[in-house]
Amino acid sequence: EAQVTQNPRYLITVTGKKLTVTCSQNMNHEYMSWYRQDPGLGLRQIYYSMNVEATDKGDVPEGYKVSRKEKRNFPLILESPSPNQTSLYFCASKPGRAGIYGYTFGSGTRLTVV
């Protein structure tokens, strides 16, 4: 089944403790992206990657890092999480850069930072 898999689904952590949210897709998609979803603010892009070793900032990149060493994986790293990073996170992928492609989304990771 074609899908984007995120782990974990739920995570509670403490301020300052480094964490990684994994994302993997099995569709050989070139383009991957991370979004956060917050009430009243909708979905905002954190980082995106156009291909292996090609990443760039989205609208809200502060406090996050990403890497794209393999085509299928695009982990999101929070080096020093803070409570304002409590949110619902989605990884997504699409076949290429062209705007005509729609995204396939993962099921989400609900992160709570205390």
Place this chain on the structure above:
Amino acid sequence: GDSVTQMEGPVTLSEEAFLTINCTYTATGYPSLFWYVQYPGEGLQLLLKATKADDKGSNKGFEATYRKETTSFHLEKGSVQVSDSAVYFCALTPYGNNRLAFGKGNQVVVIP
């Protein structure tokens, strides 16, 4: 900048009623337009899309037409079911760009 505006507030309606969710956009050129649906506890799913003016996207009984003259992409369904209860997001990708801009979303609740 490029943006999407959806009507404020949740939408509550009875089963078999007609559903319309308004979406207007601001963008230069000819963006690609999308509707995504998010069921409770799940990620977003692509519902339909249109990539040029006057295109009609359709899926699962839902339709939306790309109207360049009114910069709109309203979502419609003729007869909703309880299983259509979800949050619906309108989104666009500007021409020549791969960024995806979302509207705030509309919660749709269908009552039996």
